[in-house]
Amino acid sequence: MRPNLLLTGPPRIGKTTLVLRVLDSLPSESACGFFTRELQRDGRRVGFAVETLAGESAVLAHVDLRSPYRVGRYRVDLPAFESTALPAIDLARASVPIVVIDEIGKMECFSARFGELVIAALESDRAVLATIALRGDCFIESLKVRRDVTLLHVTQHNRDELVGWVVDWVQEVLVGA
Numbered sequence: 001m002r003p004n005l006l007l008t009g010p011p012r013i014g015k016t017t018l019v020l021r022v023l024d025s026l027p028s029e030s031a032c033g034f035f036t037r038e039l040q041r042d043g044r045r046v047g048f049a050v051e052t053l054a055g056e057s058a059v060l061a062h063v064d065l066r067s068p069y070r071v072g073r074y075r076v077d078l079p080a081f082e083s084t085a086l087p088a089i090d091l092a093r094a095s096v097p098i099v100v101i102d103e104i105g106k107m108e109c110f111s112a113r114f115g116e117l118v119i120a121a122l123e124s125d126r127a128v129l130a131t132i133a134l135r136g137d138c139f140i141e142s143l144k145v146r147r148d149v150t151l152l153h154v155t156q157h158n159r160d161e162l163v164g165w166v167v168d169w170v171q172e173v174l175v176g177a
Contacts, residue, residue: 004128005169006104006144007162009154015131018159019102022129022166023053026098030174031129033100034085036060047074048107050081052088053100060085061107069110076107082114089117091124097173101130104140115139122148127173129166 007015016035023031032053039047039062047062059065060081061074069076085108089099099121108114121128122143132151133140144151154162 003173004122004130004146004149005166006128006130006132006149006151007154007166008132008134008144008151009159010134013154013156014159015154016102018154018163018166019100019129019131021163022170023100025167026170026174028053030096031098031100032088032094032096033098033102033129034088035100035102050085052084054088056084056088058084069107071106074107076110078110081108082111086111086113086117089121091117091120091126097126098170099124099126099128099130101128103131103133104136104143105133106136109137109139118143122146127170129170 007018009015016037019035034050034052036048036050038045039049048060049057050060051057058080059077061071061076063073065075065077067075067077069078087093089101101118104118132143143149152162
């Protein structure tokens with residue numbers, strides 16, 4: 001089995017939910033990293049937050065932000081993302097067997113340092129569990145075809161059964177750690 005696992009699929013298919021369900025089965029000291037979640041107002045998505053596994057959070061993107069970094073109607077707060085998420089995946093700061101990165105997408109890839117840390121994590125002796133955009137630029141596409149990566153497509157039909165598969169993958173990683 002390859003040491004790194006990337007989950008891809010269309011937006012809102014349940015990739016983050018799958019990762020969070022897997023994290024619920026792990027001892028907290030076995031992983032570092034971050035996940036993203038939607039921000040809503042009056043039942044409508046207005047942005048995204050980034051939350052570290054250590055409990056820190058920041059607004060990643062929002063419709064009301066002023067920023068030169070934009071994806072669709074969302075403006076990205078690059079400094080907030082970098083100061084919150086990047087320390088959570090910097091291997092020099094953590095000695096855990098699993099690095100969680102949710103997500104490798106257009107918003108996150110505005111940060112060159114983020115790209116460097118993703119590559120460093122993939123090439124490290126740690127296992128990476130990440131979600132990745134279904135479509136993306138050359139960087140995103142290059143990650144999907146790496147020899148050290150298993151790429152799983154999350155669909156509405158397989159997302160629940162993939163939880164068990166990913167939990168098994170994580171258990172194998174922890175046994176080997």
